Every structure is written in C-alpha cells, then in structure tokens.
Amino acid sequence: MATTLTGGNPHIIQLPTTPASSPSEPEAIAQQWLTKLQIQLAHPESIDLATIFHKESWWRDMLALDWDMRTLHTATEIEAFLRKRQGPSALSNFRLQNKGNFKPSWNQVVDGLGWVSSMFFFDTAVGSGTGMLRLTQSEDKVWKAYAVYTSLQELKGVEEPLGKRRAEGTTESMPGGLEGGTWVERRERQKEFLDEEPTVLVVGAGQAGLNMGARLQSMGLSCLIVDKHERVGDNWRKRYRTLVTHDPAEFTHMAYLPFPQNWPQFTPKDKLGDWFEAYANIMELNVWTRTAVASAEYSDSKGEWNVDVTRGDGSQRTLRPRHVVWCTGHSGEPRVPTFPGQDSFQGTVYHGSQHRDAAELNVRGKKVIVVGTGNSGHDIAQNYYENGADVTMLQRSGTYVITADKGVFMMHEGLHEDGGPPTEQCDIVSESLPFPVQFALSVHATKRFAEAEKDTLEGLRRAGFQLDFGPDGAGIARAYYTAGGGYYIDVGCSQLISEGKINVKHSPRGINGFGTRELKLADGSSLPADIVVLATGYDNMRTTVRKVLGDKVADRCSDVWDLDEEGELRAMWRPSGHPGFWYFGGNLALCRIYSKFLALQIKAVETGLSKGTRHQERTNKI
Template sequence: MTLAQKNHIIQLPVTTFDPRSIDPREIAQAWLTSLENALATNSSLSGLFHEESWWRDMVALDWNLRTIQNLPRIQDFIRLRQPHAQLSNFRLQHEGKFQPKLEKVLDSLSWISSMFLFDTRVGRGAGVLRLTRNEDGAWKAYSVYTSLQELKKFPEPLGGRRAEGTIESMPGGLERGNWAERRERQVNFVDEEPTTLIVGAGQAGLNTAARLQSLGVSCLIVDRNERVGDNWRKRYRTLVTHDPAEFTHMAYLPFPKNWPQFTPKDKLGDWFEAYANIMELNVWMKTNIKSATYDDAKSEWAVNLTRHDGSNRTLRPRHIVWCTGHSGEPKIPRFDGQEQFKGTIYHGSQHGDASQHNVKGKKVVVVGSGNSGHDIAQNFYENGADVTMLQRSGTYVITADKGVFMMHEGLHEDHGPPTEQADIISESLPFPVQFALATHFTKRAAAAEKSTLDGLRKAGFELDFGIDGAGIARAYYTNGGGYYIDVGCSQLIIDGKIKLRRSPEGIARFTRDGLVLKDGGSLDADIVVLATGYDNMRTTVRKVLGNKVADRCGDVWNLDGEGELNSIYRPSGHPGFWFMGGNLALCRIYSKFLALQIKGIEAGLVSQNDGSVRARL
C-alpha cells in the first residue's frame, strides 16, 4: 500500500538511550562528514540512513520540491541527481538555537538535530539533519532536509551587496533619468517586456514579485482591484488575521515591533500597499486579463490586458504566476425551492458586515462551521441577529489565545530565532512526519483548551480532530479548511447565544420562510449565508484563461504520492505557469523557492518542457 493510500499516516520511531553519554556536536559532525564523503565517492548510504528514513529537498538536488521516503529510494534519488547537483562543503551550524543538540520531541522520541550549510554546483543551501540511534548504537539519519537558498552567479543585493543608489552608479547615468523618472518607465514597461506576469496583488503576488526582482527577474503584477491591499480590505468588516505577527512577516520587510499580534484586515491592506511602494514592485491595478495563449515553440505567452483607462496592451512574458487566492472560486450550492425564498441568501465570500442588512431581531442561518462560518455568525450576533449555525460535519477547533501560540513555540514567536532560520526549521520535516507529530500536539493543545472543547461538546457541536488526530496541520494542507481558530465565537455557542443545529445530510430544500433539512427538521430564516467553502485554484484558471490552459495544469493542494503539495510552488503541469498561494507565512517561505526555479530557467541552469523542470546535464 502506498503512502497516499494510507492517507500519509506513518509510525514515528521509538528511541531509548542515556542522554548523559551523548555529545550532539561530535555525533552530528561525524555523521555530516561521512555524508559528504559518501556523496563525493558515490558510496552507499546504508551506514548513514535508517531503512525507514526521509529526505526532503527544495530545489537543491532537484529543480522541484521532493520528498523521498526509505533508504533504497533515497539512494536512487541521490545517485541520479548528485552528479549534477554536486552537494559539498557541508558545515554544521555552530551558533544560535539550531546548532547540534539532543532534542526531546516526545516522551518516546528524541533525536540529535542541527541546521547545516552546504554548497551546490550553482548555489548555496541550508539544511537540517535529525539523527536517531539504532539497536546497535549507530547514529543514523531519520530525516534530512536540503534547500537551495541562493545562486552563486546571481547573489541578491542584500546587506553589503546593496545598490549604491546614486545617479552616477545607475546604468547610463543621469542621461537615463533620476530615480523617479526611471521608475516611471520601469513600472509601465516602456523599454522591455516583463519576464514574469504575476496575477494578483495579495500576499502571494507581492512576496513573489519581491523575490523575483531581488534575483534580477523583471516582473509585473496585475490586479483587477482599485488599490493594492483591496483583496483584504474588501473582506468582511471584522476580519483579523488568525496567525500572530511573528509568523506573518513579508519577505525582506518584517512588521515593526509595535505591530498588533493579530492584524486587522484594513491595516494589513495598507501594509501591502506600503510594501509594494517600498519594495519598488511594478503593479498595474484595475487591470483585467482578456486572454492568454502559450507558444510552446517560443516558450512564451501572449497575454491581452485591459488597463484602468480602457487601453489594451499585449504582453509576452515567459512565465505567469497565478496568485488569485489559494481558495479558488466560491462553492455555491443550489437547492430546490431556493427561488421562492423571500429572504436573502448569499455566499460567505460576499459578506461585508451584518450591519448592512439591518439585522436586529432577524433570523439568520449560517451554513458551515469553518473559520468564515464562525466569524460571520459572530458578526451577525454582535449586530443583534438571532443566529443559528448549521453544522453538517465535524470541525477542528483551536483557540487563538492558547493553541495557536503553542503551535509556534520556539520558532515564529516574540524573542524567537531569526525568521529566516525559523522558516528553514519549520519546513524541514516531510508533511507525513509533521502530521504524525501533530497528533501529539493536538492532544497537548486539547488538554490546554479542555474547558472550551468540553463546552462545545455539551452544546452539541461536533468536534473532528481529523485523520489520525492530526488536527489543523492535516486539515489545512489536505483540505484547505475544516477548522476554526477561535477568536470568540466558541464561547457564544457554549453560552447558547449562537444556536447550533446539526444536520449531517444537509439541506433538502428551501421554503418561502426558511429551509427544510434532510433529517426532516426545519429552520426559519430571514437571511441565509452559505459559508460553504471554495473550489480548487485551477477552477479560476479555467474561468479566466479557458480549458486549454487549465487542462494542462494539475489540481492544486493536497498531497501527492511522495507527500508534497500538488502543483503549487513547483511545476504546475503547464510550462511557464505557476501557482502561488496560502497564508502569509507560506507565501513568504515558498516564494523563495518558486523564484529560484524561475531564475534557474531564465539563467539557463534548467530547461522547461511539458510543465516539468529538468536539470541541464
């Protein structure tokens, strides 16, 4: 049975040893030296890896995102890719939090972990090793992570490599104009075509553009909204981020230290607008894509755009990065009798604020019990409505004030390690291993949040801790939903201020005054909000660019057979077409790897064919 067929459920190793006899630095150094020797001589890895082990690679060995499980597959992977990648010059991290240490992960599992640095033929990378001891006392790798961080020939202009900024230092000198005059020509692409067209000016598009420009890849962001940040400003009035500030920084530009822990939507929209200006990103707002076709022979797009002034422009980028939102198109179900309903019905994506409907005393049914469903129900209650949440299936609940901060302990938190290092550690374990560890975290969080969870159960709310009890980690990466980060609505349900109705089979039909459930019950309603989720990102591509492009792309999100996310941050299936999305942290982290893949193609380090990226041998 394959990993995917087993729902990526794995068994973690069990370790037993006397920690007093362990020198983590000595053991980690000996292992890393042996790995370097084995790679240099194409030797067997059997003495270095357990049979059940993992290697996760991001663009260092393969110009893709890969997870390889078990020793034979790892050996084949290395044998095929190391001659070209040439990983070498391994160095342990010798300072800070992630130098070699013995780490107690669970009561039954400890490992020696360390960050390390290395070189490749084309770049420099960072990785993480995790070693456990076998029955014979030998320390072997349970998990290794390698990630490309920069390209040797194309260093980013950071720190001591920053641009001088004087007119004399700019190409062409004063004759080509001062900074403002050059920016005017650049943002309108008067003298060149953008190499990359980014569709969407949210966190995905902005992070990706900043990364690409830092690598010297010209890019243009287009968005149909009026202002950068409107993708957040136009969402419901009470929305705030459900992730804390230290987790949600943008690439190169962290939030100020006095930034609120959870960011209100309009404040975040203003930050996005400022970010685009500060990072000198090229953005065309109020711009719509009319059509886009791809020329395989030229590896080039022809994209027809309509701009804010009604003018048309055809651009010929080599890449399109689709950043229109991880959630895709709204899923809006239709029900029998819906047309006779005399009240108001709309999808949660259309919700602005309950006060727009004069809802005091009105009966409101919110269909759905995920994040949006809870937030919308709370918004209606706080505006005086009589609110019922209709729950069809179970939901995982974690609280913002306890569980969320527990999730980020030791990494993305106040007084934590540098964000760049925390990002490396947070992504260094394969998703199946993350899920296995999450089952233990979920139990720990549930113990801390026992009163809330018990209160919800008593109110009739169905809790669902997910497959193997992996909670929010599995729910997010496999379904993109099915959870609620509690910012106050749970207590309203516990207190009966927001009523709950369970209906596993859902809605049968609408009547003039409400809806009938398939279990035979009914609910009166003046307003029904369908917080029923969103479709795959690929559906937006089909809607905007048509079947020819969408049919060559894969579905987005969930895990593939190896345990990596499908079609996002990596080749999509269509050459020159990339998906980018997710929460603010994922967009910051994975924009680096997507930008490196595009730069690798443009620099001639890799070739692109039929949607896959292949190294030039």
C-alpha cells in the first residue's frame, strides 16, 4: 500500500488501494493499534513506527503536539516529529470512542480503498484532546495507520464553564458579590472596558469576529470587538439584496448556539444579520459598533499593542491589548482592474463588492456585462436578468459548478446534516484528514456530484459555459482552500444560462479595453455595454492589514490562504508571522471550528504554556 505524489505537486496525491474485504472485529483492530501507539509514545526517544504506520502515512495535529497546525507525511517525518515533540507534549491515556457514529467501524471510502476508522480521546501534559485514526492493511495483513489526527480540545485548570461547570449566575456568586453590582450593572462597565484593558482586540464583527469573541470570553479572556458598521450584522445586511447563504443550516451553526430546528435551510442575508446581532447579545460579547482602527503599533519589548480607535461619536480611545485578531473578511480588499479607454466609457462600471440591487436602477433592456463567473458574478447576473436587463457573463477561464439542492447536500452526507451526529463531533471528523488527502477523496466525490447533476452541467456546456473541475478534478474543496474562489454554488443562475436567458462569452485572453459603449475583448471582438460589473474577486487579506495598519505591521505578516509546504493553510487560524497578531476568517462553519483552536493558542500564550509563541517564534518546530 502506498500513497503516490503526482504531477510534481506535493498536494496532489494518488490514494492507496487496499483489500476489499471488511474485518469482522473493527473495534478489536482499533484497540490493538491504539495500545501499540501508546506503548511507542511511552518511550519517545526510541519511537519506531515501522510496525504501526505505513511508509506513506499522514499525521495532522492541531495544538496537541505543537502550538501550531501541522501536517506530517511519511512515517519517517512522523517519527522524527514525535521524537522531538512527544516528550514535552506527553500524549497518553488513549481511549476509543465506544458509542455513536464514530466508534470503530469499517468504511469503504471509495472504490479500492477501505479503512477501519474511529474517534479516540487522549490526555496531554497541558490538557485533553480528541483524535481520529484510519487504519488499512499492509501486504502482510498487518493493520497500520494511513492517517492519524490529534487535536487539543481543552486546557487543564482553565476549563470552559460549560454544562455542569456553568456559572451559578447569582449576584452573590459573582466576583466581589453584591458590592460589584448586578449583572446588568457589571455588563455596562465591561462593555466600555472602564476597569481593565481588553486582552484581545478583535477587528470585525462578522461570523469570524463573533465566533472568536465567544470562544475567547468562554476561556476567560477579556475581549473587545470593534466594527465600522452601525449594527452587528450589517456586514451581511448591506450586501446585495437577493443574497442568501449557499451552505445549509446544519453546517453553519455558530459556536455554542445552533440555529433553531425550524430555521430555514439557506439563510437570507438580513435574517442572518439579525441572528448575528442577537448572538452578540446572548453571548454577552463586548462590541463597539461605528468604531474604526485609526492606528496601531506593537511594542516587542512589552509584548503589547498600542491601538487608537475612533468611535461613532468622534471620541478616541487608546487600547493596549496583547493580541489583535484580524476578522475583516479572508478575501481582503476588492481586486479592481482598470482598462484602456475606461474613462471615456459612457456607461457605468463598478466592482461586484459595490452591488446592491438591480431593482434600484432602471435596467430594463440595458446591456449588462458581468466580468467573472464565481458566486458573486452569477448572483449579480441573475439579479440583473430578473429586473429585465440583457445580461452577458464574460468568462475568462473555466468555473466549477455544484448545485445547492444536490451536490451541496451530498457533500455533507453522514456529517453536518439534519438528524446527523452532534456538531462538535462532526467538526472533528470533517477536519481530521490532511488537506492533500481531502483533495484526493474529493476527486471521487466530485465525480459523484457531477453524475447527480449531469443535466445541469450538460445544459451549461451546450450554452458555451466552460466548466473546470480543477487540475486534479478535486472540485470545490481544492478551489476553496487554494484559491478562495473559482466556483459557483448554483441557486438558480445555471438554469438561466442553460436556457439562453443569460448569455456567456468566453474570452481566454481577457479584456483589451473600453469603447464609448462597448467592452473590447482581446480576441478582437466587442460586446455592447451600458453597465459593466467587475466581479473580479479580492486581494490577499494582508492587503487590508497594509491599508489600515500600515507597512510596518503588514511587512511582518505572511500572506494568507493557499497551502504551505506541509499542506496547511498559510497564516490563517495560526501564527501570522507578526507577534501578537492573528488572521481569522472563512465561511460560517470554519469560523465555528477554528475559533476554538485560535482561542486555545491565545490562552496558551496568556497562561505561559506557550512561551515560544508569545512572540510567535516558532522555535518548537522540527
């Protein structure tokens, strides 16, 4: 059994092939393997994984062995990593999950690949964790690990006040008793930070900032969230009128507070904005709206920031947090190209981020060109068509398309779905495979989606729409994590394209420029145009940091998104390159999942457990 790298790209792999027969006692197989691992880890200086790991195996770790996200590939790399990190980390007391969906079981994952998988639990020197194991048989019929996942879930001595540990809530039980004031009196002082500085300043009150604030406060860290909008949730309310979430409800819960059972499957933007506002109140988050960061400077000697903020009433406040979490949207600043002749164009040109609603304009019969075929481009094109415009989408390269009513639900089968396992367990399972393995499995899943959606895809092809399933056929997974775009989750526009109601023009070499009433293409042709919408995407999140905080901060930060050499996302949810500065973003589900891990990293710094990462010096890497 082997995992093969293909095409010269370390993040495109070929999955192994395994015997087809299912074992009769998966629990015994998993327990025997886990016992062997524990024996090995008891003597880290002499770890020898040859008998329990395949040569081409994987280990993904989130904070259990290193205060960072790590992916190790091959038994040799894993062995070296464990020899260095197991001593201080002290993983021990391994226990299998013995009930529910993720107890030991045989899974025929794809044709030719089956494994025994199980969730398991363990302790570390500083806390407790949860993991996943996936075992396949070697040629000599020995069960060995193909993929192992370990994740720190809680720190000892500073556990979150959840369930039976919840706070009593009476005035007498609060610090200082009655003299400290009632709950509402304390909240007023807390929200204004009259008695202390926030340990963490979170910039942005969208799904990233709110999940982050909830996690930090649950872990006992004082946190202030600032946002430029008038109300929490305006980052969704102020987007284009017809927007709804493209992910289903069970996938998009917020930390600690799932949507009600009667919540719609796909959430309208204004409804989601109202939910965010309610969430901030229910979770007792300290949010200053109508507040902008004016300047920020970091003191390496003090290990703290000096941040000036301007509030809605014009007043200024200087804050001295030890951490800044940047939650302004993982896409950064709008990418707005300019073209020759654009100034003389007699129509309207604007970036997709400025789109609100075609119904506000008199567009009936107008020639509208939408440049770009991602989610926003499709939604904007559909909005213009529904208001009577003559719409053409300009497509430079192929786009991956998956439908919201079929493929999206197939993506979540067995995990985040109605009647499925608990969200917390689904989150662990969904993130437990290294991204290269996830992509390789997505190749097979994408083929299944395409078969289920073949009528839609064939209709697009007939209309001249270019489809692209990715260099390895991995579809939406690879497109999202490596490029942050290049796909469309279909909520109706594909049918309009197939029926010829929205036109498509393929222009591989792009745009040459503008005429007075036309868009000139590189192939020498042109398109008449009254309105041109540039749905051309966004720059790296670091561009927003540079714009707001300046070059001194941005130059010390790394670029964000896409995979690093190990196969983890660059800089997101993990050390950014700048001490005390963290990037945080993603869709609703990722913000729920990774807010825990980022909050744990910050808590570890503040409790002295992660001395090396106080200034994010990654001295503990192998």
